[in-house]
Amino acid sequence: MDIVGVKVLETAEDIQERRQQVLDRYRRFKELSVVRRQKLEDSYRFQFFRRDADELEKWIQEKLQIASDENYKDPSNLQVWFRSRSLNSNPADTVFTDQERVLLAG
Structure with missing residues (x-):
């Protein structure tokens, strides 16, 4: 039962070990996706903060210009x-x- 280029799993331990490897990789993938999602959400909130801060800065500049007008x-x-x-x-x-x-x- 030797197929060229393909390893044949013959024992239950081999199958269980391969199954555990796949499950570990999937668990790691899910953890990394949660981290990535959190980073994207943080970036999204930061963009809104920057927009609001820029608007506030423009508003303050307008008010300062009016206040300094003679x-x-x-x-x-x-x-x-x-x-x-x-x-x-x-x-x-x-x-x-x-x-x-x-x-x-x-």
């Missing part, structure tokens, strides 16, 4: 700013603070 000293610029603010939002959403009302009444 045009607030000119009352006509305040009226333009408040007018554009009210045009860009729903009138029900436009809520002025007490300081904004005083500046508008000017």
Whole structure:
């Protein structure tokens, strides 16, 4: 029963040993796939974090630019700013603070 290039398993121990090898390889494959899945999920969450961080950084830069603008000293610029603010939002959403009302009444 000698086939060229193929090892024939003749005993129960040989079959059991080969079965155990296959099961061990499959178990290792499953463990590695769990690790890979975890890495992919971590990468996915990191991409969302980076997107949110970039958006937050842009928002902060916009606010810093507005805060450092010297045009607030000119009352006509305040009226333009408040007018554009009210045009860009729903009138029900436009809520002025007490300081904004005083500046508008000017």
